[in-house]
Amino acid sequence: ATPGPSEDSLYQDLGKRAGIAEMVEDLMYRIVEDDRIAFQFKDIDVVQFHTNLTDQLCELSGGPCTYTGRPMTDVHDGMNVTETQFNALAEQLVLAMEDNGISTSAQNRLLERLVELHPQITHR
Numbered sequence: 001a002t003p004g005p006s007e008d009s010l011y012q013d014l015g016k017r018a019g020i021a022e023m024v025e026d027l028m029y030r031i032v033e034d035d036r037i038a039f040q041f042k043d044i045d046v047v048q049f050h051t052n053l054t055d056q057l058c059e060l061s062g063g064p065c066t067y068t069g070r071p072m073t074d075v076h077d078g079m080n081v082t083e084t085q086f087n088a089l090a091e092q093l094v095l096a097m098e099d100n101g102i103s104t105s106a107q108n109r110l111l112e113r114l115v116e117l118h119p120q121i122t123h124r
């Protein structure tokens with residue numbers, strides 16, 4: 001879909017695909033240090049996860065990317081992701097964005113779009 005002006009500006013504010021890739025890398029280091037969620041990620045394909053989450057956030061923010069990973073419901077199926085775990089990941093994402101100098105406004109705009117995915121991720 002053609003991005004509207006506000007979506008396009010979120011993509012810019014996140015530092016385009018390179019900025020998003022950087023913050024996703026930082027997020028991954030944070031995840032393995034967070035006892036609330038690290039266990040869920042112990043067997044993942046790190047490169048695949050990094051590429052797919054970066055593309056997803058790029059597309060979601062209005063950038064010229066296409067997410068080619070699996071549907072969110074399929075990916076998180078059988079993980080029983082709790083509210084606490086979801087919030088822990090969101091918290092680490094905020095801290096990763098903070099580390100990368102992303103404005104509070106851009107952080108909140110991205111979180112708004114991620115909240116829409118919440119039902120597809122938790123309690124599956």
Ligand code: HEM
Pocket residue numbers: 037040041044045048049052053056068069070071075076079081085086087089090114117121
């Ligand atoms: C905003 C919340 C979240 C988003 C946007 C998200 C998005 C994604 C994406 C894009 C992938 C890659 C899919 C693929 O490679 O096909 C993925 C994989 C994964 N996610 Fe999430 N996720 C979220 C929350 C969580 C939470 C809270 C957990 C657990 C605590 C979790 C656990 C995992 C695991 C373990 C994988 C790897 C699965 C595999 O490769 O088999 N996710 N997620």
